Amino acid sequence: MLTLCILGFLAEEPLHAYELRTRISGLTGHVRPVSDGALYPALNRLRAAGRLTRHEEPGSAGAPRQVLTLTDDGRAELLGRLADPGTVEITDNNAFATLLAFLHLLPEPEDQLRVLRRRLEYIEEPASFFYDNGRAVRADEVDRFRRGIFVRAAAARRAERQWLREVTADLTLEIAAARQH
Known part of the structure; x- marks a missing residue:
């Protein structure tokens, strides 16, 4: 980073x-x-x-x-580094925030779109914070304090997923329009 x-x-x-x-x-x-x-x-x-x-x-x-x-x-x-970020830059929230801060410097919208799609794929994968004998534990199976971790993460993922979908749709339209001209 x-x-x-x-x-x-x-x-x-x-x-x-x-x-x-x-x-x-x-x-x-x-x-x-x-x-x-x-x-x-x-x-x-x-x-x-x-x-x-x-x-x-x-x-x-x-x-x-x-x-x-x-x-x-x-x-x-x-x-x-911007066009082909490592896995950590896609999966780690802080590393991805750093990547986002400079993604506008990539001159090709196709490259920007590819990076954002990788993050969207990652965000859409199911995730858990706690495991019991290798099985992912759900939010309703933990105490109220650990449940707070799930609640916070779910809200952040929803907001980011919505933003990523909007931006990738916009970029896709911009790329298509540029190809027509």
């Missing part, structure tokens, strides 16, 4: 590391805030791999700022 966030935010505009960390924390901070100990090694790996560059610009307080810019290789890496 961190690499995707870095590449995604830098695809939108060059940023200094502090601003980048602030944006990443804004997107994912409710789950886990990004620390310097995670961010800077990730930035160094991406820089060493040729995915981003760093240059100095004058800062507002006189000290120079290190500004990060995405390279063409970095953009290609980002687009590849």
Whole structure:
């Protein structure tokens, strides 16, 4: 998720590391805030791999700022990750939220649609949180507190399923209209 966030935010505009960390924390901070100990090694790996560059610009307080810019290789890496996300990016709610934050950067609506359809297929699969000897336990078989987990998840899945169906239908129509022109 961190690499995707870095590449995604830098695809939108060059940023200094502090601003980048602030944006990443804004997107994912409710789950886990990004620390310097995670961010800077990730930035160094991406820089060493040729995915981003760093240059100095004058800062507002006189000290120079290190500004990060995405390279063409970095953009290609980002687009590849968006077009063909791993299973975790589809099945993990937080990873999928990060993917959604940058899905608009994929230039082809067909690629966007394919990703959303994968998520919709996942959301439509039955799921359980608790098991008894390998058998999935239903909401009416657990205590009131565990039932709350089922209730919250069911509401979120319903809302997301509805949104995914609306967006995939819209994209399908847009793709069909573009092909006719």
